[in-house]
Amino acid sequence: MSILKRVQTITTAQLNEWLEQSSDPVRTIDQLLGEQREQMERSDKLYRQMLVHTENLRVRMESAQKLAARRAEQAELAVKAGEDRLARLALQEKLQHEADAQRYRELYEESREAAAELREQLENLRAEYQEVLSKREYYTARMETLRLQKRMNDWRGSGGLTVGLRAFDRLEDQVREMELESRALREVRRYGQANAAYGGSADASNLERELDALKRKLVQQEGGTLQ
Incomplete structure (x- = not known):
């Protein structure tokens, strides 16, 4: 052909x-x-x-x-x-x-x-x-x-754009974990401060009782009355 x-x-x-x-x-x-x-x-x-x-x-x-x-x-x-x-x-x-x-x-x-x-x-x-x-x-x-x-x-x-979105997902998880840690730390500090305040009040009460007891003792020794 x-x-x-x-x-x-x-x-x-x-x-x-x-x-x-x-x-x-x-x-x-x-x-x-x-x-x-x-x-x-x-x-x-x-x-x-x-x-x-x-x-x-x-x-x-x-x-x-x-x-x-x-x-x-x-x-x-x-x-x-x-x-x-x-x-x-x-x-x-x-x-x-x-x-x-x-x-x-x-x-x-x-x-x-x-x-x-x-x-x-x-x-x-x-x-x-x-x-x-x-x-x-x-x-x-x-x-x-x-x-x-x-x-x-x-x-x-x-992956394309999904790879980038997954990176943001990982970043979100890290930030959330950091926020949880920070929140837990604040709660621990707040608890410590509350305990410290409560402990200070208890010491003051004891101190006042001791002071009253001392005053009574002195009054009794001097034969007077408590002011």
Whole structure:
């Protein structure tokens, strides 16, 4: 199967399915585009050569036609001058040039038709190239979407923002633990201060009782009364 036929078959019937089944559709499309570019370059080169050849045939055809017309004029002049021998020679060359012109005409027509057919195929190939190129852009966009989605999934799998939130959770636990320790310490100090205050009151009461007892003792020793 020729490359042109292969490209036509793929682009008309199998390209989408072929690309969907490919593990790397962009690379597959690039390979196909490379084949199409090579085919277009060869076709374009051949087309230019055919144009040159067709033009050469046209020039040869017209040249033979002009020579035939000139020999016809010369034969007419020779007849008028009574030179039948020269007239025959001129007419013989005229017939030869007319035959050459006809052969070149046939070759020219064939070459022109072939060039027109090749030009049509080249235009079709260029259109198909653009079609495949547009599919490359589409699949490139799809592959980029998949790549970004994979990165997003990898980021989610690694924790992503959750990692940062978990760090705040750990910090919250540490702060809460510190607050509990601080609250417990304050309660212990408050309890100590309460006990100290209660102990001071008890000592003062004892001291007053001791003082009263001492005063009574002194009064009794002196035989007086307590003031």
